[in-house]
Amino acid sequence: MSAALLSTKGLSLSFGGVVAADSIDFELKVGERLAVVGQNGAGKTTFINICTGFLQPTSGHVYFAGQEITGHSPRDITLRGVGRSFQLPQVFGEHTVRECLLIAASVRSKKRGGFLLPLEKAVDADSVDATLELLQLGARAHDLAGALPEGQRKLLDVAMALMGQPQLLIMDEPTSGVSTDEKHGLMKVLMRALDQRKVTSIFVEHDIDIVRAHATRLAAWIAGKIAADGPPEQVLADPAVIRNVIGE
Amino acid sequence: MLLRVFVTALLSFAIVLPVFFPWLKTPVLLALANGLSVLGVIVLIRAGQVSFGNAMFACLAGYATTAIARIWHLDALLLIALGTVCAAVAGAMVGLFMVRYRGIFFGMLNLAFSMVLFSVLGKFGAITGGTDGLRFDRPTLGFVHLERDGFETALLGVALVCAVLAGLLVQRYFRSVSGQALAAIKTNETRLEYLGISAKRVFWGGYVLSAALCGLGGSLFALTQGLVTPEMGYWVRSGEVVFIAILGGSGHAVGAFIGAFVFEFVKLYVAAWLTGSWQLVLGLILLFMVFAAPTGIFGLVERRLIGSKP
Numbered sequence: 001m002s003a004a005l006l007s008t009k010g011l012s013l014s015f016g017g018v019v020a021a022d023s024i025d026f027e028l029k030v031g032e033r034l035a036v037v038g039q040n041g042a043g044k045t046t047f048i049n050i051c052t053g054f055l056q057p058t059s060g061h062v063y064f065a066g067q068e069i070t071g072h073s074p075r076d077i078t079l080r081g082v083g084r085s086f087q088l089p090q091v092f093g094e095h096t097v098r099e100c101l102l103i104a105a106s107v108r109s110k111k112r113g114g115f116l117l118p119l120e121k122a123v124d125a126d127s128v129d130a131t132l133e134l135l136q137l138g139a140r141a142h143d144l145a146g147a148l149p150e151g152q153r154k155l156l157d158v159a160m161a162l163m164g165q166p167q168l169l170i171m172d173e174p175t176s177g178v179s180t181d182e183k184h185g186l187m188k189v190l191m192r193a194l195d196q197r198k199v200t201s202i203f204v205e206h207d208i209d210i211v212r213a214h215a216t217r218l219a220a221w222i223a224g225k226i227a228a229d230g231p232p233e234q235v236l237a238d239p240a241v242i243r244n245v246i247g248e
Numbered sequence: 249m250l251l252r253v254f255v256t257a258l259l260s261f262a263i264v265l266p267v268f269f270p271w272l273k274t275p276v277l278l279a280l281a282n283g284l285s286v287l288g289v290i291v292l293i294r295a296g297q298v299s300f301g302n303a304m305f306a307c308l309a310g311y312a313t314t315a316i317a318r319i320w321h322l323d324a325l326l327l328i329a330l331g332t333v334c335a336a337v338a339g340a341m342v343g344l345f346m347v348r349y350r351g352i353f354f355g356m357l358n359l360a361f362s363m364v365l366f367s368v369l370g371k372f373g374a375i376t377g378g379t380d381g382l383r384f385d386r387p388t389l390g391f392v393h394l395e396r397d398g399f400e401t402a403l404l405g406v407a408l409v410c411a412v413l414a415g416l417l418v419q420r421y422f423r424s425v426s427g428q429a430l431a432a433i434k435t436n437e438t439r440l441e442y443l444g445i446s447a448k449r450v451f452w453g454g455y456v457l458s459a460a461l462c463g464l465g466g467s468l469f470a471l472t473q474g475l476v477t478p479e480m481g482y483w484v485r486s487g488e489v490v491f492i493a494i495l496g497g498s499g500h501a502v503g504a505f506i507g508a509f510v511f512e513f514v515k516l517y518v519a520a521w522l523t524g525s526w527q528l529v530l531g532l533i534l535l536f537m538v539f540a541a542p543t544g545i546f547g548l549v550e551r552r553l554i555g556s557k558p
Binding site for chain 2: 073075079090091094095099102106119146164
């Protein structure tokens with residue numbers, strides 16, 4: 001619980017006159033489960049997008065496992081060990097759930113000529129099936145990914161990211177679009193999977209109950225800056241966070 | 249099992265037909281050559297991309313085959329191989345640029361490249377024979393000198409073997425990691441990148457395969473005709489290939505050859521009965537297919553032969 005897995009130094013990004021990231025200094029240690037909260041437009045997703053290579057910062061640096069990854073492509077950052085899931089789940093809608101995971105697993109396949117082998121033979125199918133079960137998707141394995149309900153699409157999105165064996169998984173609003181009744185169940189499944197695979201995680205979340213239940217650390221974003229960072233109860237008691245994020 | 253029976257029946261049809269009706273050898277050969285080019289287009293359609301310029305690779309391979317035949321008088325089998333390699337190399341080079349684009353830009357850039365080739369072939373008459381094209385003497389086949397009839401029969405056998413092997417190769421490719429990743433480009437390129445898979449590299453591989461298949465078709469076409477003209481690379485030819493892919497169905501390699509046979513024989517018979525109006529009939533057929541059978545002729549029987557998913 002000591003080495004910095006992800007860190008940023010003076011990270012800034014502006015869109016014209018709008019400052020989406022304002023000189024952010026941040027450090028995430030191995031094993032932490034960080035929740036990110038903030039109003040819409042506070043810069044949460046921008047921060048994720050910079051860390052995962054989707055956006056280039058105007059200035060500043062991003063480091064992962066001691067290596068600078070600023071400006072690297074999403075593919076390179078993913079291969080270094082940073083997985084990502086999206087607010088709108090990014091799955092292969094015309095493939096079955098199992099095929100989605102087989103494709104995802106092919107990246108780490110060590111079989112020679114793996115990319116030209118039939119999909120089923122190119123990867124360790126057992127690990128795919130284990131991941132399907134871990135994320136409670138086994139019953140939907142042969143359904144088209146595009147036909148899944150939102151909650152299961154979210155789980156599939158995470159499952160695909162996990163097949164890349166990431167050290168860090170960044171999840172953008174994993175419970176958005178999911179009914180209140182299902183949110184806690186979905187997060188329990190996700191967190192159990194991350195614990196079992198020993199994956200450090202960051203998740204953007206609007207539901208404070210979810211944050212309290214699942215985060216070991218909380219960072220509150222206000223106007224492109226981290227306004228408060230620390231144990232969840234401490235951050236949630238911060239007057240600025242109450243005023244700007246949670247509401248009076 | 250049902251699919252194997254279906255494919256065997258189709259192959260038997262392609263073999264038996266010219267035996268009983270020798271004058272059908274050329275149309276069957278042209279259908280097989282076209283089918284191979286359509287197979288190339290189907291590979292790109294797998295990624296959700298339509299090229300309106302793929303005939304340029306068939307044309308390039310045809311001219312390469314002709315040039316090599318005229319200069320070095322090589323055997324037909326070597327000419328086919330070299331023509332295909334030339335198209336694949338051209339595809340590899342053009343593809344480096346092309347894989348950056350998607351949708352209408354991809355389709356139109358391919359068209360633009362093919363029209364550049366068409367113009368170059370037409371303008372540099374001293375080398376390319378201009379709009380009249382280039383002829384070449386019938387080469388040996390399997391290092392045996394054959395008369396026209398024997399050559400066509402042997403070439404038909406070669407074309408059938410090429411069609412079967414190319415069909416199997418494409419189906420194998422579709423099932424491979426590369427092929428599945430290619431299909432994923434159609435639905436979610438962002439996720440591919442965030443899995444650590446280069447969508448451009450995957451698409452480039454598909455593009456080169458597509459060019460090679462079109463080249464194989466182009467080489468066979470040139471050997472069948474003994475003549476190549478810039479028309480081989482004209483945009484109308486590229487449009488025809490896309491038309492055939494829609495007609496036959498792009499979900500399976502077999503669809504390419506069904507479409508090519510239907511196209512060739514409709515053209516043959518309608519041109520004989522309704523001179524000058526065969527395009528009208530083909531247009532009506534395309535309208536019917538788009539409205540009534542968007543998955544093509546093979547798509548109509550696919551579920552029964554294979555199951556719900558190819």
